[in-house]
Amino acid sequence: METDFIPIDYDHFDFEDRNYIKIFGRNSKNQRICVIDTCPIYLWAIIKDSVSQEKINKLIEKIKDIELDVKGRKTKVEKIEIHEKNFLDKKVRALKIFATNYKDLHDVADRLDFPEIQCRRGYDLGFDTHYIIEKRINPLQWYKISGEVLNNSQNFGGVDSNLDVDFCIKLDSAKKIDNDLGFKPKVMAYDIETDDIKLGEGEILMVSLVTDSFKKVITWKKPKTSEKNLDFLEFVKDEADLIEKFLEYVKKFSPDFLVGYFSDGFDLPYMKMRAEKNNIRLSIGLDSSQPRFSRGFEVTAKTKGIVHVDLLKFIRTAYSQYMQSETLSLNEVAHEFLGDEKKPFKHQHSSKLTDSNWESYFEYNLHDSVLVYGLFEKMWPDILEFSRVMHEPTSEVTRNGMSKNVESFILHNLEKFNEIPEKRPTNEEIGQRRGKEKYEGAFVFEPTHGLYENVAVFDFTSSYGSTIVTYNLSKSTFIDDKKSEKDSYNIEIQGKKVSFSKKPGFFPEMLKEIIEKRKKFKEELNKKPDVIKRARSNAFKLLANASYGYQGFFGARYYSREAAAATAAFAKKSIRDSIEKIDKSGYKVIYSDTDSIAFLIENHTEEQAKKLLEKLNSELPGIMELELEGFFTRGLWVTKRSGTLGAKKKYALLGKDNKLKIRGFETVRRDWCSLARKTQNEVIRMVLQDGNERRALDFIKKVIQDLKQRKIQREEIIIKTMLQKPLAEYKAISPHVIAAQKMQEKEIPIGSGNMIEYFIAETREKKKLVRDKVKLPDEKGEYNIEYYLNKQILPAVENILQVFNINIHEMIDGKKQTKLGDF
DNA sequence: GGTGGCGTTTTACC
DNA sequence: ACAGGTAAAACGCCACC
Numbered sequence: 001m002e003t004d005f006i007p008i009d010y011d012h013f014d015f016e017d018r019n020y021i022k023i024f025g026r027n028s029k030n031q032r033i034c035v036i037d038t039c040p041i042y043l044w045a046i047i048k049d050s051v052s053q054e055k056i057n058k059l060i061e062k063i064k065d066i067e068l069d070v071k072g073r074k075t076k077v078e079k080i081e082i083h084e085k086n087f088l089d090k091k092v093r094a095l096k097i098f099a100t101n102y103k104d105l106h107d108v109a110d111r112l113d114f115p116e117i118q119c120r121r122g123y124d125l126g127f128d129t130h131y132i133i134e135k136r137i138n139p140l141q142w143y144k145i146s147g148e149v150l151n152n153s154q155n156f157g158g159v160d161s162n163l164d165v166d167f168c169i170k171l172d173s174a175k176k177i178d179n180d181l182g183f184k185p186k187v188m189a190y191d192i193e194t195d196d197i198k199l200g201e202g203e204i205l206m207v208s209l210v211t212d213s214f215k216k217v218i219t220w221k222k223p224k225t226s227e228k229n230l231d232f233l234e235f236v237k238d239e240a241d242l243i244e245k246f247l248e249y250v251k252k253f254s255p256d257f258l259v260g261y262f263s264d265g266f267d268l269p270y271m272k273m274r275a276e277k278n279n280i281r282l283s284i285g286l287d288s289s290q291p292r293f294s295r296g297f298e299v300t301a302k303t304k305g306i307v308h309v310d311l312l313k314f315i316r317t318a319y320s321q322y323m324q325s326e327t328l329s330l331n332e333v334a335h336e337f338l339g340d341e342k343k344p345f346k347h348q349h350s351s352k353l354t355d356s357n358w359e360s361y362f363e364y365n366l367h368d369s370v371l372v373y374g375l376f377e378k379m380w381p382d383i384l385e386f387s388r389v390m391h392e393p394t395s396e397v398t399r400n401g402m403s404k405n406v407e408s409f410i411l412h413n414l415e416k417f418n419e420i421p422e423k424r425p426t427n428e429e430i431g432q433r434r435g436k437e438k439y440e441g442a443f444v445f446e447p448t449h450g451l452y453e454n455v456a457v458f459d460f461t462s463s464y465g466s467t468i469v470t471y472n473l474s475k476s477t478f479i480d481d482k483k484s485e486k487d488s489y490n491i492e493i494q495g496k497k498v499s500f501s502k503k504p505g506f507f508p509e510m511l512k513e514i515i516e517k518r519k520k521f522k523e524e525l526n527k528k529p530d531v532i533k534r535a536r537s538n539a540f541k542l543l544a545n546a547s548y549g550y551q552g553f554f555g556a557r558y559y560s561r562e563a564a565a566a567t568a569a570f571a572k573k574s575i576r577d578s579i580e581k582i583d584k585s586g587y588k589v590i591y592s593d594t595d596s597i598a599f600l601i602e603n604h605t606e607e608q609a610k611k612l613l614e615k616l617n618s619e620l621p622g623i624m625e626l627e628l629e630g631f632f633t634r635g636l637w638v639t640k641r642s643g644t645l646g647a648k649k650k651y652a653l654l655g656k657d658n659k660l661k662i663r664g665f666e667t668v669r670r671d672w673c674s675l676a677r678k679t680q681n682e683v684i685r686m687v688l689q690d691g692n693e694r695r696a697l698d699f700i701k702k703v704i705q706d707l708k709q710r711k712i713q714r715e716e717i718i719i720k721t722m723l724q725k726p727l728a729e730y731k732a733i734s735p736h737v738i739a740a741q742k743m744q745e746k747e748i749p750i751g752s753g754n755m756i757e758y759f760i761a762e763t764r765e766k767k768k769l770v771r772d773k774v775k776l777p778d779e780k781g782e783y784n785i786e787y788y789l790n791k792q793i794l795p796a797v798e799n800i801l802q803v804f805n806i807n808i809h810e811m812i813d814g815k816k817q818t819k820l821g822d823f
Numbered sequence: 824g825g826t827g828g829c830g831t832t833t834t835a836c837c
Numbered sequence: 838a839c840a841g842g843t844a845a846a847a848c849g850c851c852a853c854c
Contacts, residue, residue: 297838403840441842549840594837649836649844732831
């Protein structure tokens with residue numbers, strides 16, 4: 001039969017010792033399809049340069065006979081071809097060695113211990129990735145496919161009979177369809193509430209489910225009386241019934257994506273443990289399989305056919321660096337993306353809940369799923385485009401970090417360069433790489449403090465990415481000491497010359513394409529905006545920005561410390577050259593950090609500044625390009641707390657649209673109390689809008705008065721700090737460590753990653769250390785006026801006032817009150 | 824017993 | 838342990854006068 005088809009999830013199985021792929025997906029009639037297919041299984045053996053053809057022929061004869069028996073599975077070398085390939089941009093002759101089973105390629109490689117072979121590659125990609133590369137049947141793209149429908153057939157050991165799909169096809173052919181047939185995924189958001197946050201140790205009290213067609217809370221906790229008519233409730237007998245009911249709904253609705261928040265680390269493993277306790281098989285998968293958990297650095301919880309997505313992980317890699325939220329809690333994230341929040345509910349043990357508490361609890365639980373559902377809808381275009389661009393299934397791209405995504409992109413695009421894939425580093429190699437000395441990074445210009453008028457800002461588009469492309473910087477283009485090439489890009493790093501070939505390498509070439517595509521999609525987006533274009537443009541932007549970090553990341557297949565160090569060095573040179581040229585053109589540069597330059601317009605016009613930009617661009621090498629970040633009405637730079645040197649990474653700009661851009665100030669730091677942050681924010685706004693300090697001074701005066709009269713609310717003085725490691729590992733006992741210890745005494749479970757909240761209180765005896773005055777937010781006590789004045793409010797504003805030659809301390813002490821009146 | 828330098832820690836910038 | 842280096846700042850600790 002023939003049908004259109006969009007792949008959603010990939011799995012594999014063995015039949016008669018061979019590997020087969022199972023692709024779960026849908027057609028445009030929204031039927032669920034499983035496609036079964038296979039592909040050639042092989043690895044590469046790269047032959048040393050000097051080996052003669054005759055010797056290669058003999059080698060082939062020897063390799064042909066390799067047969068293995070791995071745990072009862074028989075694998076043998078089935079065919080050998082010789083190919084002209086590239087490996088790390090060098091022409092090589094390589095044997096393509098076909099074998100029976102992908103899982104045994106490692107053992108086959110171990111047997112290829114011949115002196116003629118330089119190295120063996122291409123057996124550590126994972127079968128699903130290998131298949132996608134071989135057959136080019138990419139996730140979430142439309143295909144026209146044809147093949148034989150399997151209906152309880154004995155083919156492949158009857159694999160189709162236990163699949164919960166409309167039909168199962170043994171693939172004959174697949175052809176990509178260029179136009180998008182449209183795909184609206186079926187989505188189910190879920191969330192559980194339990195009596196103990198330790199995995200599996202309490203009972204699951206309720207689970208909420210939200211889809212486009214129903215909202216539900218399943219619970220076995222039925223209040224005796226009810227005040228509200230909560231029609232979303234469905235009561236079951238006990239926890240076991242709850243789990244069965246959950247499974248029943250998942251099966252009946254059969255979503256493409258089952259979505260939670262921190263559900264890899266909580267909801268799904270919890271559910272699995274409680275299912276085990278109740279002797280229930282948690283058979284969520286379309287093949288009735290249970291969720292699979294992997295314990296790496298972080299837990300993952302994957303399901304088959306119905307894809308489990310933990311939105312928290314995707315948000316962390318794809319959005320967090322551009323977000324305003326200070327934490328990635330569901331509450332804050334929902335607030336930022338949806339303008340909605342969690343429902344109020346104070347968690348306590350279920351035995352202490354009243355009937356009306358229970359009703360709030362149900363509403364709270366349901367709303368969490370409503371938020372998760374809303375977030376998934378909002379993020380779907382990005383998830384979709386990530387899968388399409390990286391050519392990896394959604395279950396991968398939503399969990400992987402950007403370095404892994406960069407690597408996926410590379411592996412799926414190597415064929416264009418006829419490249420054999422590099423292997424993953426061994427643990428030993430990773431250790432060596434991590435032990436390497438750090439190299440010098442970006443340049444930061446030391447500003448002179450002051451309030452400036454009419455500031456222009458230029459910045460380099462994808463600075464490091466463009467640098468990598470322009471100077472051809474990568475592992476494979478690096479020329480080490482022994483060899484020397486005349487035509488090379490050279491730069492000095494820590495007193496040593498490093499060189500890179502001018503012959504374009506595959507990594508910079510790939511990156512060039514990424515940057516070009518990003519530019520193209522951005523232009524298209526500006527012409528006619530739509531969510532998919534925006535998502536695609538964004539995916540390429542993130543790829544371009546992560547590629548520098550990738551080459552410097554110790555876990556990367558294409559790791560190159562030299563390339564990373566050279567990227568930083570060349571970029572530094574570029575920005576220094578540009579600063580010099582701007583200065584020489586008669587402008588005064590006041591600040592610069594890594595890839596941006598701020599300078600004063602003064603007696604020039606904005607038109608002239610734009611002309612300067614054009615001139616600079618015409619002189620920049622390769623694809624290096626400066627763009628106008630904006631013209632600003634005013635800009636504020638301050639000194640460091642100690643000394644008179646200008647503070648780096650700390651400034652505020654007021655845009656023509658009256659929008660503030662504040663960087664580095666306490667305003668944007670979450671480890672300062674909100675009173676200090678709000679005060680500073682207002683002061684900055686007033687100073688930038690007015691061009692003088694008068695209104696700001698009155699404002700500060702009022703805040704200090706309120707503070708001294710104890711009018712400040714508790715929440716305004718709370719200081720929040722993240723615990724970065726287990727409590728016991730702290731050498732220095734700072735205030736937040738004391739607060740954490742207090743929480744522990746109260747049996748509030750805390751650990752690495754928890755947010756610690758506290759305030760500084762008055763104490764009866766005079767104590768010197770701040771940590772002796774720490775109290776938890778719900779403890780009784782009055783805030784310490786002296787601390788909040790001298791350690792929060794005044795430090796937050798003193799540097800700003802210093803710009804106007806005002807010493808706030810002297811003013812408060814009443815020494816120089818002529819200007820101020822009574823403080 | 825105050826002070827200044829340094830190590831530890833957190834958070835921001837790009 | 839899952840991209841990198843640069844930088845500010847607070848607090849505690851300890852040597853030193």
